Amino acid sequence: MxxxxxxxxxxxxxxxxxxxxxxxxxxxxxxxxxxxxxxxxxxxxxxxxxWRELKDIAVLLRLFSKHRVGRRHGRLVMISPPTEAEWAIFEAYARRVRIIDVKANSVDWHSVMKFHPNKQLFPNLSQIGCFCDDMTRYLPILTQSPVKRLSFSFRTMQNASALAGCVSTCAKTLNALTFIPDPNTCDDEVAESLLIADMFGPLRFLTTVVIGTPHSKTLDCLGALSYLRTLELHVFPIASHYNTEPLPFPVLVEVTINFSSSQSLDAIARLLGRVDGPKLQGIHVLPTQKIPRRNSEQLMDCSGVNEVISQVGKFAELSLLEFDTVEEVWDVPEGGRTLLQHLLPLRRMAQLHLSRIEFRLEVSDLKDIVEAWPNLWSLHLGERVAHNPSRPPPTTQLEDLLILADRCPRLNTIGLLVAVDPERTYDEQRPPFGQSKSGASALCLGPLEKGDYYGAAAFLASVFPRGEVVGQWDLDESDSWSEVSYHGDDRGPGSALDNLYETIKIITGQMARVGLHHDNSCEDCEYCSLLSDDEDVLLDDLSD
Structure with missing residues (x-):
């Protein structure tokens, strides 16, 4: 505890x-x-x-005496019936379990149920994640409770049929379903489409659906879910054949589409063209983590960027748009201003995050943004605030964004793509900017390749003294991300340097292992204390 x-x-x-x-x-x-x-x-x-979430359900068997539990074929089994007192202890902890994430079959649960006096093993279980084919035969035991969220993946259609049977048993309570087939083994689209049609038939009240590698027939089945509010599509494929009939989603609020290559952006644009969502408020178009990072000379083919943005512009209620292209997109067809023209009619826009897309903004564009989106509170455009000789020069100045921040009273986050010349310190290459009068914060996105990380953050903290500067940097080639926050105050740029290491938020435990550290380590520094030997153990635990 x-x-x-x-x-x-x-x-x-x-x-x-x-x-x-x-x-x-x-x-x-x-x-x-x-x-x-x-x-x-x-x-x-x-x-x-x-005990709310269990990632290894074998931990519950440790509550019994050692002579009650044995090992057979690499799995833990019950070899003798426990006493009533032992069952009471087991049930006291099992009652607290709400989420089970099954990734390995380490327990023979049939042997446990043979001695269990009650039918329900986890009476308060509400969410199951099953990502191991061998666990499909134990799902009937786990789904005896009124499960509300179910996530599973499968390799063969036989296992998928067993999973579909379990889904039908909790159809009355299930409101969130994650359905991820293995694209390398489940290549029978006809069988998969029939399975999905049978499975989604009784699930009329689903509000959240996450599906991997969907084809057109799968999407047609989703059109029957009239209560669907959240839709997420993983690894969206390049569709050779595509239905053009509209998909009515009367209450759909948020959709997330993950793509695996730049070519699939065209397929995403066609999908958004089919979606009829009068209440759609949020769209996320994000890359999968498996996309390889390429050199700057091999930038992403962004021919589909304009198509996606043009389809997004039809949703009148849209207030959040997040579009990440993984790699820097410099040559947007017809210029970045064309993309904004598609979005300006969206009067409800409050969060606009377009990552790694270079915009060619002018003063007239800033005026249009202020007039079109008076409630905008989070803006991230592909803007560079410093010049790196290895990349094209910036096309706009930071002063324009400062003007935008001061004219939008609710704007509290501005995204800036920072480039740093590794041969010079940031103080030597930064232009003389003023300070923002608003309380807006700056989101400083990398990559800062061997650059002056802290100098860049300190500079932005001096520009936004009343807000917060957050830096997200890709520190190495293994996709270990960290987030570092720097706070300023009303006293100006001097205090920003004093508070440089005040707040450090670590997203993953990779930070201590990649060597991101300032030169002058000391015993009194909060940052150094975060990376002590004792804390390294805690970070390792959190990253698992």
Whole structure:
């Protein structure tokens, strides 16, 4: 329990369950931790959070005596019936389990159920993730509870049929389904389409669907889900044949499409052309993590960028657009201004994140943005604030974005694509900019190739002294991302340097292993203390 309470995310969930305000600027985690370690009222919520999700269900068998559990064919099995007292302890913990993520078949659950006195093993189970084919035969045991969310993948159509049978048993309560076939082995589109048609038939009340490698017949089946609010498509393929009939989604609010190559952008544009979503508010077009990074001389073919943006412009209620192209797109057909012209009619736009697309903005464009999107609060365009000789020069100046920040009262995040010359310090190449009068923050996106990371962040903190500067950098070739936050205040650029290492937020545990560190390490520095030997163990645990 004590180790559980040391995790900030767990403390935040406990705070919400106990009625605390999670948005307080006070050092809430520290206060909660001190209270939790001294107050018995926190014991129940802490144990609930600790046992809320199981990634290895074999841990439950450790609650029994060693002579009750054995190993057969590499799996744990029950070899003798436990006592009533042992079952009581087991059920006390099993009641707290809400989420099971099954990735390995390490337990013979039929041997457990043979001695279990009750039918339901996990009475409060609401979410199952099954990513191992061998576990399909145990799903009937796990789906006896009213499961609300079910995620699974399969390699063969036989396993898929078994999974479809389990889906039908919890059709009345299921509202979220993740369905990911293996494209390397499940290549029978006819069988897959028939399976999906049978499976989605009783699931009329699904609100969230995530599907991998969908073809046109799969999408046609989704059109019958009239209550669908969230749709996510993984590894969207290049469709050789494509239906042009509209897909009616009357209450669809958010759609996410992951693509595996630049050629599939055309297929995404055709899909968005079919979608009839009068209430669609958010669109995410994101690359998969498997796309290889290429050299700057081999930039992505962006012929489909304009097509996707033009289709997005038809959704009148759209307020969030996120479009990431993985690689820098410099030669947008007909210029970046054409892309904005497709989006300006969207009066409800509040978040616009177009990553790695170079825009050719002018003062007239900034005026159009201010007039078209008065409620805009997060803007990220492919803007460069410093010149790197190895890449094309920037086409606009940071002063224009400062004007935009000062004219949009609700704008609190501006995305900037920073390029740094590795041969010079950032102070030597930065132009003399002023300070933003607004409280907007700057999102500084890499890659900063061997550049002055802290100098760039300190410079942006001086430009946005009342806000926050957040840097996201690809630190090495293994896709280990980290996020570092720098806070400024009203006293100007001097205080930004003083607070350079004040707040460090680590997304993955890779940060300590890639050597991102400042030169003058010291005992009193908060940043150095984060990377101590003891904390490295915690980071390793969090990254698993």
């Amino acid at each position: 004590h180790r559980c309470l040391e995790l900030n995310e767990v403390l935040q969930r406990i705070a919400r369950s106990l009625g605390f305000d999670p948005l307080l600027k006070e050092p809430l985690p520290k206060r909660l931790l001190n209270m939790a370690l001294t107050c018995r009222a926190f014991r129940g919520p802490a144990l609930d959070e600790l």
